[in-house]
Amino acid sequence: MCGLAGEFRRDGSRADVAAVERMAATMSDRGPDDSGVWSQGPIALGHRRLKIIDLSAASGQPIVDAAAGLTAVFNGCIYNYRDLRAELQARGHHFFSAGDSEVVVKAYAEWGLDFVDHLTGMFAVAISERDTGRLVLARDRLGIKPLYLTETPGVVRFASTLPALLAGGGVDTTIDPVGLAHYLSFHSIVPPPRTILRGVAKLPPATIRVYEPDGSTRERVYWQPSFSRAAERADWTERDWQDALLESLTTAVRRRTVADVPVGVLLSGGLDSSLIVALLAGEGQSGLSTFSIGFDSVGGRAGDEFGYSDLVAKTFGTDHHRIRVPTGDLLPPLEAAVAAMSEPMVSHDCVAFWLLSQEVVRHVKVVQSGQGADEILGGYHWYPPLAEVDRERALDTYAEAFLDRDAAGLARVLNPAWLADGDPAREFLAAHLARPGARTAVDAGLRIDTEVMLTDDPVKRVDNMTMAHGLEARVPFLDHEFVELAASCPPELKLAQGGKGVLKEIGRRVLPHQVIDRPKGYFPVPGLTHLEGKLLDRVRDALTAPGARRRDLFRTEYVDALLADPNAELTPLNGNKLWQLGLLEMWLQSHGID
Secondary structure, rough: EEEEEEEOOOOOOOOOOHHOEEEEEEHOOEEEEEEEEEEEEEEEEEEOOOOOOOOOOHHOOOEOOOOOOOEEEEEEOOHHHHHHHHHHHHOOOOOOOOOHHHHHHHHHHHHHHHHHHHHOOEEEEEEOOOOOOOEEEEOOOOOOOOOOEEOOOOOEEOOOOHHHHHHHHOOOOEEHHHHHHHHHHHHOOOOOOOOOOOOEOOOOOOOEEEEOOOOOOOEEEEOOOOOOHHHHHHHOOHHHHHHHHHHHHHHHHOOOOOOOOOEEEEOOOHHHEEEEHHHHHHOOOOEEEEEEEEEEEEEOOOOOOHHHHHHHHHOOOEEEEEEOOOOOHHHHHHHHHHHHHOOOOOOOOOOOHOOOOOOOOOOOOEEOOOOHHHHOOOOOOOOOHHHOOOOHHHHHHHHHHOOOOHHHHHHEEEEEEEEEOOHHHHHHHHHHHHHHOEHHHHHHHHHHHHHOOHHHHHHHHHHHHHHHOOOOEHHHHHHHHHHHHHHOOHHHHHHHHHHOHHHHHHHOOOOOHHHHHHOOOOOOOHHHHHOOHHHHHHHHHHHHHHHHHHHEEEHHHHHOOOOHHHOOEEEOOOOHHHHHHHHHHHHHHHOOOO
């Protein structure tokens, strides 16, 4: 896990190496162990390294393969790299390192643009071809690893974080009205390729893009799971599905132990992370390091789930670490979490993950985490209502449960100059839900959450907060083979027992029943769920700062009403609407966007 950056010029000039160095330098937190920069004519690549596989200097980046005429920078982890290495050696390739990064380069040399089909893991990669002058960018199937871009006439820049692009200079930082509409409507999610800024895009998941030196560009989506029933599994029983999913998840968890450093687990005490611990124990792993975080209770709301995580740790004999954050000033970690965000994210879980990662990295450099199970296996409250409607009514049902505002609501919040045409979020949902390849309304809802919401909310949140401390997070529920299998699973098995029924039945085989038969939990940060005191003052300051006044995004009367009653307006997901506005301004100001 690392940070990459680069520039590709198609205007006949040489790449700006200094700009690439500035971009890479901003990502020292993602890659604290090593750095490197390479340039040749119109292309320059920069890298910050976190040493996880092959700790030697041989796996330093950028990787230059003179024999193949390829230079690359890579971020992520290829879990099947050892098998690929053996296969490539059998095909005549010679290796100078023992890491997965070189395997990616050799795979491209062997299979060209089809190399992505051979990779099992999470990745963002940029590959420069010496002989053709071509640049190739690719991102993993589920978008676990980020890749941001900015393009101006004749110049393409790319990086693992949006702030890295800003450090390179020359980025149009004007707010994109369509991105803004998505942010305020789709619960802070801005679907790719857009971001909140006009001048910055992101490469969509499962996408490979080719930039030619003549200015032409082409891309293809190389993976898309089917959310329909597979004929070869038509006669499967409920037990057959449980067995198949358990086997696939066990494989996914085992794959994510590949490392030359210890691998721990973020253990919330919920079903998903507890199941990871149980499966690792079943694979014979002993002395596993597990980590839980808790806050003091506020207003009668519990601030920890230590009772459940302690039970799991005791059951499987883990080396468990309780991390308790005492009541105090949450502003410093909040400011740090906002600074670590590549895009503004409203979930207060960000602060919990930031604080948890700060402690965890003192013990291990890699952890497995349970993100993705709810989106893959039907754990959210909006899936059962979708089971009651047909595909034609899926849009209204999903929008009622998830969207924070419609077009009329946006008009009440935004000044006219910042209103986009139409209702971008609802129009995006309509097109996505109507796409072929999903059999039922539930399938269509699971698909949009898997392909869009998951990538640009919980996965991005975990990547940003863990990598702010040089901690690599691996997500076995997003193993692409597991996702493919789960996508074809009948929705009624997923929605059973209040959600994730098939996973709960798997859990009953290996976990204490108390962990399964319990209310759904979240990372609890009580001090951030109710705006008051210093936090309310910080939001007010952000919304009235000089930069906010110059931008003039929001209607004064709307902001004043929210400030007068800061906890009155909540979103369908129980988010605070004042926090949405304040967080956006905090993020813009934190990243010097004025």
